[in-house]
Amino acid sequence: xNIALFGFGNVGRSFVKLLERQRAVYPFRVVAIHTAHHGxxxxxxxxxxxxxxxxxxxxxxxxxxxxxxxxAVEITSLxxxxxxxxxxxxxxxxxxxIHVITANKGxxxxxxxxxxxxxxxxxxxxxxxxxxxDGTPVFNLxxxxxxxxxxxxxxxxxxSTTQVILEKLREGLPxxxxxxxxxxxxxxxxxxxxxxxxWDSAAKAAALANVLMDAGVTxxxxxxxxxxxxxxxxxxxxxxxxxRVALVARGWSTANGVQLSVKPELLHLDDPLARLQGTSxxxxxxxxxxxxxxxxxxxxxVEQTAYGxxxxxxxxxxxx
Amino acid sequence: xNIALFGFGNVGRSFVKLLERQRAVYPFRVVAIHTAHHGxxxxxxxxxxxxxxxxxxxxxxxxxxxxxxxxAVEITSLxxxxxxxxxxxxxxxxxxxIHVITANKGxxxxxxxxxxxxxxxxxxxxxxxxxxxDGTPVFNLxxxxxxxxxxxxxxxxxxSTTQVILEKLREGLPxxxxxxxxxxxxxxxxxxxxxxxxWDSAAKAAALANVLMDAGVTxxxxxxxxxxxxxxxxxxxxxxxxxRVALVARGWSTANGVQLSVKPELLHLDDPLARLQGTSxxxxxxxxxxxxxxxxxxxxxVEQTAYGxxxxxxxxxxxx
Numbered sequence: 105x106n107i108a109l110f111g112f113g114n115v116g117r118s119f120v121k122l123l124e125r126q127r128a129v130y131p132f133r134v135v136a137i138h139t140a141h142h143g144x145x146x147x148x149x150x151x152x153x154x155x156x157x158x159x160x161x162x163x164x165x166x167x168x169x170x171x172x173x174x175x176a177v178e179i180t181s182l183x184x185x186x187x188x189x190x191x192x193x194x195x196x197x198x199x200x201x202i203h204v205i206t207a208n209k210g211x212x213x214x215x216x217x218x219x220x221x222x223x224x225x226x227x228x229x230x231x232x233x234x235x236x237x238d239g240t241p242v243f244n245l246x247x248x249x250x251x252x253x254x255x256x257x258x259x260x261x262x263x264s265t266t267q268v269i270l271e272k273l274r275e276g277l278p279x280x281x282x283x284x285x286x287x288x289x290x291x292x293x294x295x296x297x298x299x300x301x302x303w304d305s306a307a308k309a310a311a312l313a314n315v316l317m318d319a320g321v322t323x324x325x326x327x328x329x330x331x332x333x334x335x336x337x338x339x340x341x342x343x344x345x346x347x348r349v350a351l352v353a354r355g356w357s358t359a360n361g362v363q364l365s366v367k368p369e370l371l372h373l374d375d376p377l378a379r380l381q382g383t384s385x386x387x388x389x390x391x392x393x394x395x396x397x398x399x400x401x402x403x404x405x406v407e408q409t410a411y412g413x414x415x416x417x418x419x420x421x422x423x424x
Numbered sequence: 425x426n427i428a429l430f431g432f433g434n435v436g437r438s439f440v441k442l443l444e445r446q447r448a449v450y451p452f453r454v455v456a457i458h459t460a461h462h463g464x465x466x467x468x469x470x471x472x473x474x475x476x477x478x479x480x481x482x483x484x485x486x487x488x489x490x491x492x493x494x495x496a497v498e499i500t501s502l503x504x505x506x507x508x509x510x511x512x513x514x515x516x517x518x519x520x521x522i523h524v525i526t527a528n529k530g531x532x533x534x535x536x537x538x539x540x541x542x543x544x545x546x547x548x549x550x551x552x553x554x555x556x557x558d559g560t561p562v563f564n565l566x567x568x569x570x571x572x573x574x575x576x577x578x579x580x581x582x583x584s585t586t587q588v589i590l591e592k593l594r595e596g597l598p599x600x601x602x603x604x605x606x607x608x609x610x611x612x613x614x615x616x617x618x619x620x621x622x623w624d625s626a627a628k629a630a631a632l633a634n635v636l637m638d639a640g641v642t643x644x645x646x647x648x649x650x651x652x653x654x655x656x657x658x659x660x661x662x663x664x665x666x667x668r669v670a671l672v673a674r675g676w677s678t679a680n681g682v683q684l685s686v687k688p689e690l691l692h693l694d695d696p697l698a699r700l701q702g703t704s705x706x707x708x709x710x711x712x713x714x715x716x717x718x719x720x721x722x723x724x725x726v727e728q729t730a731y732g733x734x735x736x737x738x739x740x741x742x743x744x
Contacts, residue, residue, distance in 0.1 A: 122713070126572045239714050241569035248568040249561035251738040252446045253731070373693075374701055376720065381694055388720070393442070393731045394559050400696065400708070400718025411573070411713045418571040 105421055106148075108136040108173035108202070110164070110193045111180035114290070115207060115234075118410035119177070120151065132417055136171035138164065140180065146170060164189070164196045175420060177413055178206040181294060185303075185323075187214035194230075198222050203424070205416040207234035207409055213307040214322050216314035229423055231416035232315075236308045237262055237385050239412030240401040243315055244419060246389075253393040255316045257356035262308055264383035264404070265292045265299035266331050266351040274343075276336045290406075291383060301330035302351060302366040309353040309364045316389070317355065319362035326353075329367035342370055348378040356390075425741055426468075428456040428493035428522070430484070430513045431500035434610070435527060435554075438730035439497070440471065452737055456491035458484065460500065466490060484509070484516045495740060497733055498526035501614060505623075505643075507534035514550075518542050523744070525736040527554035527729055533627040534642050536634035549743055551736035552635075556628045557582055557705050559732030560721040563635055564739060566709075573713040575636045577676035582628055584703035584724070585612045585619035586651050586671040594663075596656045610726075611703055621650035622671060622686040629673040629684045636709070637675065639682035646673075649687035662690055668698040676710075 107123075109116055116137070123132050133150040143157040144167055161167035168176065176197035178190050187210030194211055197204045204223070206212070211219055212232050223230035233244050246255070261267070268289065269282030283300070286292040298304050306326035313319035331351055342349055352369040355362055371378035376398060377386055385401045401408070427443075429436055436457070443452050453470040463477040464487055481487035488496065496517035498510050507530030514531055517524045524543070526532070531539055532552050543550040553564050566575070581587070588609065589602030603620070606612040618624050626646035633639035651671055662669055672689040675682055691698035696718060700706055705721045721728070 130572060240717060241565060244569045245561060245565060249564045249735060251735060252450060374699060376696070376699075379694060379696070379699065386718075386720075388722075393734075394728055395724065396722040397560060398706075398718070398720025398722065400706075400720060402708075402716040402718065404715065408714055414713075415569060415571060 105132050105175060105417065106135045106173045107132060107417070108138070108168060108171040108176045109134055110138050110176065110178045110190070112137045112139050112142070113179070113181070114406045115179050115409045115413075118406045119179070119413050122407075122410045122414055126414065130418060130421070132421075135173055136167065138167040148172060164193045165200075168196055168200050168202060173202060175203045175205060175417065178204065178208050178211070179413070180208060187211050191215050191219070194219055195222070198226055198228055201226065201228065203229040203420050205231045205413055205420070207232075207413055209235035209307045209311050212311035212314060214310075216311065217318075217320050229420045231419055232311070233416050234409045234412030235311050237387060237399065237401050238404045238408035239410070239415060240385075240399055240404075240408070241415070242312075242387060242399060244415060245399070246316055250391070250394065253391045255389055255391055257390040258312055258316070258354070258388060259377065260308070260312075260353045260385070260387040261350045261377045261380055262353065262385040262387060263299055263305045263351055264385065265296060265304070267380060267383055269300065269331065270334075270339070270349060270351075273334060273336045273339045278336070279332065279334070289383065297332070300332045302328045305351055305353045305366040306364070309355055309366055312387075313355045313362045313364055317357065317362050319355070319364075321362060321364060325364065327363070327365040327367070331368050334368065346373055347371060348373055350377055350380070352377060425452050425495060425737065426455045426493045427452060427737070428458070428488060428491040428496045429454055430458050430496065430498045430510070432457045432459050432462070433499070433501070434726045435499050435729045435733075438726045439499070439733050442727075442730045442734055446734065450738060450741070452741075455493055456487065458487040468492060484513045485519075488516055488520050488522060493522060495523045495525060495737065498524065498528050498531070499733070500528060507531050511535050511539070514539055515542070518546055518548055521546065521548065523549040523740050525551045525733055525740070527552075527733055529555035529627045529631050532631035532634060534630075536631065537638075537640050549740045551739055552631070553736050554729045554732030555631050557707060557719065557721050558724045558728035559730070559735060560705075560719055560724075560728070561735070562632075562707060562719060564735060565719070566636055570711070570714065573711045575709055575711055577674070577710040578632055578636070578708060579697065580628070580632075580673045580705070580707040581670045581697045581700055582673065582705040582707060583619055583625045583671055584705065585616060585624070587700060587703055589620065589651065590654075590659070590669060590671075593654060593656045593659045598656070599652065599654070609703065617652070620652045622648045625671055625673045625686040626684070629675055629686055632707075633675045633682045633684055637677065637682050639675070639684075641682060641684060646684040646686050648685070651688050654688065666693055667691060668693055670697055670700070672697060
């Protein structure tokens with residue numbers, strides 16, 4: 105199966121290496137890469153570390169016309185406010201009969217319903233496992249393993265940067281130190297205010313609500329409070345010995361549609377969301393038939409994100 | 425799809441009700457029930473609360489010959505020491521070209537490799553999601569969502585009865601009080617020493633190792649210590665303020681095959697295995713491509729077990 109990549113940062117490099125390791129069993133090949141700043145590369149034998157980048161294709165459409173790919177993978181960096189240019193890239197792929205995988209949560213947070221319907225109308229597959237909690241099965245878990253059940257809500261801590269920042273505040277260090285620590289770990293968004301203001305969590309919450317609860321919302325509709333106002337002193341006063349603050353995302357069904365919130369919450373230490381270590385994430389899904397189900401990811405890296413793209417590829421290969 | 429049930433206790437009744445609720449979308453029907461003490465029932469239109477039980481079929485084979493089922497579901501109570509009579513029931517079904525689902529962990533803990541090979545040879549499907557952590561996706565999660573990775577080990581707390589007992593010991597009450605509390609919740613095995621001696625956890629650990637790591641072990645090969653020797657005083661001395669005892673099951677790959685242990689371990693409170701509330705369970709899977717992945721189940725009931733059987737049925741319906 106031939107793959108065209110939009111974007112080629114750390115996740116892209118990790119993804120290409122993973123495909124090489126899996127090639128004996130899974131014959132997937134990246135044949136084209138389009139980047140915003142380093143030009144465009146084509147190699148039908150499969151790109152390698154040596155593949156030269158030429159001038160950038162004039163447009164996403166021109167890139168895809170020349171790429172000869174069956175699946176487009178969107179891993180450009182996120183614009184959390186509108187989901188572009190990723191949404192346009194995906195539409196260009198669908199228009200050419202190409203299946204799409206995105207690790208970019210913008211399209212799922214801002215335009216899931218339209219993109220899903222467009223893929224369905226054209227009998228194409230659209231996958232996005234890595235948009236929430238990297239490669240941890242969330243969307244594919246519900247798709248394949250939880251038939252016949254209704255998801256009534258969810259709660260999650262899934263922004264690693266704010267986890268790192270809160271830990272630094274607990275050590276008495278200012279917020280800027282926490283941001284620096286998260287940047288050194290390579291986990292902060294390019295603009296760390298996307299993390300501290302709760303935009304990253306809001307985009308993930310909107311994505312979950314759109315896919316799992318057919319909410320038709322955008323991150324702008326999330327009741328959102330960040331952690332930018334917290335100080336070491338304020339945090340210590342709030343937490344005491346039996347409670348812990350975390351940036352919690354919640355979604356729940358109401359008679360007026362799905363409601364979403366992202367805000368720092370004071371949780372008892374017995375709450376599983378309260379004691380996540382390091383950059384670990386937890387998502388809890390509330391269902392009718394299965395009660396509440398939790399999925400934990402421990403200290404994720406780009407390798408997990410790349411693995412999520414790979415599992416989506418396998419899912420597409422098994423489905424077509 | 426027509427279903428024959430071996431066993432009809434709380435899980436069986438919950439399963440029949442769930443199938444009724446799902447019938448508009450999933451046309452599954454229980455057409456025969458065989459029990460050890462209440463006889464055998466057949467009804468090709470689908471058994472209901474009114475279906476009379478007649479005399480017990482002379483054998484599992486005779487029951488299946490008359491049942492007219494495409495899938496046999498094994499939910500008799502467990503003999504943890506040898507996996508019978510469930511293993512024989514499953515072989516009788518395979519011999520007649522019938523797919524099998526078991527919620528009984530005995531067959532997976534004692535004879536998985538043979539049963540898997542027999543099913544594969546006859547091109548039949550064999551599913552067992554509810555054997556570990558009820559309906560929580562574990563085996564189907566790995567089957568459908570984690571392609572191309574190697575599982576190097578796991579750690580888990582998944583015996584609810586010992587969780588309840590340890591909580592009672594913490595309140596200063598004797599072990600027998602904890603057993604009684606677990607029996608009142610309806611979660612203790614018929615003989616509670618299967619829980620307190622670690623047999624239930626050992627059977628689950630062997631099942632996980634057999635399916636996920638191709639270990640070919642039985643529960644007898646698990647290095648097993650129960651919690652029967654613990655007293656309130658001893659527990660308080662061990663735990664202090666920063667640690668907690670839990671009955672932990674572990675499996676890990678070595679050069680000499682998979683090693684398994686079940687024993688009370690003293691865990692730091694920051695360990696996710698240490699702070700499970702009520703009867704909640706946690707399984708952590710260690711992988712090469714995805715790091716460690718955790719799956720949490722909150723306060724399960726028979727409804728979750730029944731849902732696990734249902735998801736296996738859907739999986740079979742989608743696969744045939």
